[in-house]
Amino acid sequence: MKLTGAQLIGSRESALSDETFTGINPATGENLDTDFHEATKQEIDEAVALADSVFSEFRDRLADFRADFLEAIAEETMALGDEFLERTAAETGHPIARCAAERQRSVNQAYLFAEMIREGSWVDARIDLPDPDREPMAKPDIRSLLQPVGPVAVFGASNFPIAISVLGADTISAFAAGCPVIVKAHPAHPGTCEMAARAILKAAERTRMPDGVFSLIHGRTTDVGKWLVEHPKLTAAAFTGSLAGGRALYDIANARPVPIPFYAEMGSVNPVFVLPGAIKSGVNHVTSGFVNALTMGVGQFCTNPGLVAGIESEQWDNFAADVAERVSGFTPATMLHAGIHHAYTTGIENRNAIEEIELIGKSASNPDPEKSEAAAYVYRTTYDGMAANSELYEELFGPVSTLVGCAGLDEFVAIAEKLDGSLSATIHGTEQDLIDFRPLLKVLQRKAGRLIFNGYPVGLEVCHSIHHGGPYPATCHSYFTSVGTRCIERFVRPVCYQDWPDSQLPLALQNANPRGVWRMVDGERSREEITG
C-alpha cells in the first residue's frame, strides 16, 4: 500500500503543513518511508466539523447497517495482509506474531460489537407505562434508551499499535454507538495508523456510511491533541497512554467552556499479593507465571505486575531466588520507541540508586542501547523499604518489578492502603487464604478495577463482563472501561421520551418491540411486546 502521510479528513487527503516526521524503526534507529504531515488547526477543524455534519445521518442508520460497517472493517483489516503486520513490526519492534495476535483481537472485537448492536439490547431500553387515573397526578408515559453523544476523538496507545490504536475498542465502540470518530494517529506508528485508517475508510465506503464518519490526523506536537480536545463540536474523547499525557488532555477537556468527558486509561502498578497457601507447596507455578507476565511484550503492558508482596519466610526467599533465576533468562528486547526506552533506563538508574532496595535479578545478557533494548530487572525490599520510597508505588513502564517482604496481614493492608488506584490487583493463594486475609481484600476492592485469583493481569479477555478501568490514576473515571463491550457506555447518554407517539419512537422503545430487545418495563426485564 502506498502511504501518503496526509491527514485523512473523511475520504479527502490534506497536507497543509510542511512540517513532517517519519516512523522510526526502534531496533535500528532508521527512519521509515513516508513523511507524515503535522496537522494544522484548520485541518482539525475540518475533520471535527465534517464528523459533526454527518453525525445525525450516521446515528440514524439502522443498527444492522452499522454492524455491516464494523464487519467490513474486520474484513478490510484482514485484507491489508502481511504488509500491515510488517509495517507495524518495523515501527514498534513487536514481533510479527504479536502483531498478528493484536490484529486478531481487533478483528474479533469488531465482530463482537457488530453482534451486540445487531442484537440491540445494549441500548438499555426502559419503559414506564402511563396511568391516567393516578392521583393526585396522572402518570405520564416515560421511555428511555442510550443514544450516541456525537463526534469522538481517539488517542491510541503506543504499546498496542493495532489493538489499542486506530482499530481499537475506542474507535469500534464509538462506531457501534453511532458516533463519528477522529483518530489522532500515534506518532510512534504513523504508517500502521494510516494503513488501518484506509481499511476503515474502505469499509465505510463499501457499506455506504456517510463520508466523514472517520478521519485520521497526524501530529507529534501537543498542539494537535489540544486543538482536537478543545474543538467545540467534539463531544467526548478516549485516550490510552501515560499519566502525564492523559492528565494534560483531561485538564484541557475539563477547562473548556463546555467541558466534555475525557476517558483516559493511564496504566497502573497492578500489585500482586502472594498469600501463604500459594507458596507452601513450592513456588514454581507462581514464579513462572509471574516472570512470564513481567517480561511478555518487553513488559510494555498497562497491566504489568510492578509490585509483588509476600510474607518474609524461607518460602519467600525461595520465591525471590526462583524469580531472580528466571528473570536472568530473559533476553533483552527492543522497546517500542527511543522515548520509552530512555524513560525505562532512567527509571532503572533511579531505582538502582535507592538504598533500601536490592537488585536480585536481571537479564543475563546485556541490552544493546542502539537497538532500544531493555533488560528485565527484579528488586527486593521490605515493608520499611517501601515506606521510605514512595516512588516504588509508581509505575515504571517496562519489564521491572519489586518484591516486597512483609511481616503479615497488617503490613499487607498498609501497603494496599498506600496504593494508588490500579487497573488490577492479583492474589495468589488458596480459598482459605482469601478468608484469612479478608481485610486485605476489602482494601484491594477499593483500589482496583479487576481482582485476579491465581493468575496474572496481562492478557485481557475482551468480553461483556471485563472491566479494564479503576480509580485514578488507572483511569479518569472509574465507572467506565476501555476494553470489553461496556466501553460503549463512554459514547452514549440516555435520552428520555415522555408521552411520545409510538410510531415516532426509536424502534427499541416502540410497543411492538420490533427488534425483540430486552427492556425494563415497569421495572421488570422483558422481551415481550406491550399490548393494550
Add this chain to the structure above:
Amino acid sequence: MKLTGAQLIGSRESALSDETFTGINPATGENLDTDFHEATKQEIDEAVALADSVFSEFRDRLADFRADFLEAIAEETMALGDEFLERTAAETGHPIARCAAERQRSVNQAYLFAEMIREGSWVDARIDLPDPDREPMAKPDIRSLLQPVGPVAVFGASNFPIAISVLGADTISAFAAGCPVIVKAHPAHPGTCEMAARAILKAAERTRMPDGVFSLIHGRTTDVGKWLVEHPKLTAAAFTGSLAGGRALYDIANARPVPIPFYAEMGSVNPVFVLPGAIKSGVNHVTSGFVNALTMGVGQFCTNPGLVAGIESEQWDNFAADVAERVSGFTPATMLHAGIHHAYTTGIENRNAIEEIELIGKSASNPDPEKSEAAAYVYRTTYDGMAANSELYEELFGPVSTLVGCAGLDEFVAIAEKLDGSLSATIHGTEQDLIDFRPLLKVLQRKAGRLIFNGYPVGLEVCHSIHHGGPYPATCHSYFTSVGTRCIERFVRPVCYQDWPDSQLPLALQNANPRGVWRMVDGERSREEITG
C-alpha cells in the same frame, strides 16, 4: 423538635466555630430560631474520615439491611410530622401542600430504591464462563458487578428543600449503592436540613447501620464546599443548583491531585416548540398548560419552560394573547430567598431593557419586594430578536418566559442549534408535525435529555426510565441522571473478578445465583443458576 445548629458528624454533635447564621423567612425577612454553626475544616475532615472508616462495613451489609435502612428513613421522615412541613414552609416560602408533596416524593423514592436493591438486578452482574481448552489461550472466568465508590458529598438544591436536599435522590441512591453520605446543608433551609438529618440518623441507629454513614455539615461560605470537595477521602459529589456554583465546585473536583466525579445538575432553558398542528384547532389546551408550568412553584423549577417558539401566524398571535391574559392572573408569590428574588428582579430589569423584545403579559397585581414576591412575565420577540440577544438563550430562574415567532422550520432549526444543553425539550403538535419537522427533532435530540410531547417538563416522574440530565450546562456529565433509579450509577463502578473462587464472590456473581438476580451470562440475559 429541638434544633441545635451543630454539625452532625454521625451521631456526634460538633460546633467548633462561633460563626453562625440562621434560617430566614423569605415572606417576612425574619430570622428563624436556631443559630447554625459554620463548619470548620476540622469538622469536615472528621465527617469525611468517619464516612471513610465505615465504608467497607456499610458496603458489605446485605442489600436487605440497606433496604431496611431506606424504609426506616421513609418512616422517620413521616414521623417528623407537621412540624417538619411547617419549618420547611417558613424557611422557603413554599405552601404547606407543596412541602407535603415533596415529602411524599422523598418517601416514595426511598421505598422505590429499597425495592430495587432488595430485588438486586441493578448491580448489572455479568459472567463470561471459562474455556480452558480455547486456543491459542485458555479463556478465564470473568465476572463483574457494580460496587459502591466510597464516601459521597451531597449539595442539595434550594428549590426542593425536601425532595432534592438532605432526603433527595442523591442521598438515597448513594445509600442504596452502599456509599456513606456527607450532606452540605443548604443555608437557605438549614432547619429543614437538620430535621431531615435527624430522621436519617434515627433510621440508621434503628437499623444498626455503622455510625458515620451519614453526616450533615453547615456553611454559608464557599470554603465549606471547597474543603468538602477537596477532601482526599471523598470519592464523588452530587450537586443541584446554579451554573456558577456548580461549575466552581466542578472545577475544584477536577483540579484535585486525584480528581473525582462531580455530578452537577444546573438547570436549563427547557425550550418548547409549538408546531402548527398544536394551535390549528385553538390554543387553549396548550396555553393553559404552559402558563401553569411557567408559574407553578413561582417558576422555581430547573425544568421551567423559558423559551417558547412558534410560527408567526394569526394563530401564534392568538397564542401570545392568550398566554398574556392567563399570566396576568398569576398572583405574585414569595420566592425561596432574598438572593433568588434579587437575581430574578435584576434579570427582569435587564430583559425589560432589551429593545428587540416586547413585554406582552405580566401579573396584574404588583409583587411586594418586602415579601420577596415575584410577578410572572412573558415577553415576545422574533427570530431576529433572539439572534441579537444571546442572553435570551440563558436561564432566568423564576416565572418568566419568552415567546419567539419564527418563519418556519429553518428558523426553528437555527434556534435549536444555538441552544445550550438542556434538561428537556418539548414539542406541541400532532404526529404528522413530528414527521414534517424531523430536522428540528434531530437537533433537539442532541441538545436535551428528555423530549416531551404535548406536555410540560415540570413535574418529573421518579421511575426507572426517567432521565433528568442532559448535555452541559444542564449537567456536567450527560451519561448520568440525578432523578430516577438510574441515578445510583453515579456512585458505583464495575469491579471485575477473574478466576475467583465461587464461595468468595459477591452473591450476585455466584454460580447458584442465590438472590435470583438477572445477569448477563456469556452475553445472554438470564436469572438461572450456572451448573456444571
